[in-house]
Amino acid sequence: MDYFMTDIHGDYTAMIALLEQPDLNWGHDKLVLGGDMINRGPQSADVLQYTYQLQQQYPQQITVLCGNHEQMLLDYYRHDDPFWLRFGGKETLKDLQEKYDSAYILQLVDWLEQLPIVHEDEQYVYTHSGLDIQRTLDQQTREILWMTEADLYQCDAAALLQLTGNRPIVHGHTPVERIYFDSVRLNCDLGSQTYPIVEARGVALVNLTHMNYQVYRPFSGKVEQHRILHYDSSR
Numbered sequence: 454m455d456y457f458m459t460d461i462h463g464d465y466t467a468m469i470a471l472l473e474q475p476d477l478n479w480g481h482d483k484l485v486l487g488g489d490m491i492n493r494g495p496q497s498a499d500v501l502q503y504t505y506q507l508q509q510q511y512p513q514q515i516t517v518l519c520g521n522h523e524q525m526l527l528d529y530y531r532h533d534d535p536f537w538l539r540f541g542g543k544e545t546l547k548d549l550q551e552k553y554d555s556a557y558i559l560q561l562v563d564w565l566e567q568l569p570i571v572h573e574d575e576q577y578v579y580t581h582s583g584l585d586i587q588r589t590l591d592q593q594t595r596e597i598l599w600m601t602e603a604d605l606y607q608c609d610a611a612a613l614l615q616l617t618g619n620r621p622i623v624h625g626h627t628p629v630e631r632i633y634f635d636s637v638r639l640n641c642d643l644g645s646q647t648y649p650i651v652e653a654r655g656v657a658l659v660n661l662t663h664m665n666y667q668v669y670r671p672f673s674g675k676v677e678q679h680r681i682l683h684y685d686s687s688r
Contacts, residue, residue, distance in 0.1 A: 459487025463494025488520020492541025
């Protein structure tokens with residue numbers, strides 16, 4: 454099975470509820486994490502450490518992408534840029550320092566610095582938020598980490614498919630209430646800690662093989678099952 458999860462934003466409870474199910478087998482199944490693991494939520498350090506260990510344990514099965522919140526952390530550590538602290542970084546930094554020593558934190562930072570911004574397989578192209586249609590996949594810049602859903606969905610569908618070799622783009626970054634697939638783009642960010650309607654916030658584990666998803670709702674503490682809604686915008 455092929456899975457995708459994005460924009461966890463420090464919700465360790467949601468991540469564990471979805472990823473530690475007995476029917477998931479990381480020796481066989483594949484998972485792409487779409488970035489924004491940290492900030493906003495209460496357990497960013499736990500999410501970061503768990504994700505790091507999972508990827509180290511299953512390097513062929515688990516792919517982790519850099520999101521804009523990871524990039525802000527990197528800018529803070531590498532260039533003393535305080536911008537990160539305004540968007541949940543202050544709380545994440547405190548959480549990291551309370552749970553891990555400085556050497557381990559720097560080990561996590563080194564790992565984050567190596568994360569790709571684009572991943573591709575035979576079926577899909579994965580990115581945190583979007584793609585620049587003026588650049589090839591291997592020439593994308595970190596500016597795409599802040600691309601809004603509006604910008605991505607204003608791109609010509611045919612141009613996007615030409616860029617990706619007719620593979621749909623799986624992404625997150627802009628929170629939505631339900632997951633829709635328009636044959637070109639699949640936004641899987643269900644607004645953990647960020648969606649304006651608190652009751653609708655969630656983290657989704659998207660099954661790309663069967664085109665359905667499980668979503669953990671922090672408000673209710675329950676996992677729901679949904680089908681991905683599909684309409685074709687490529688014609």
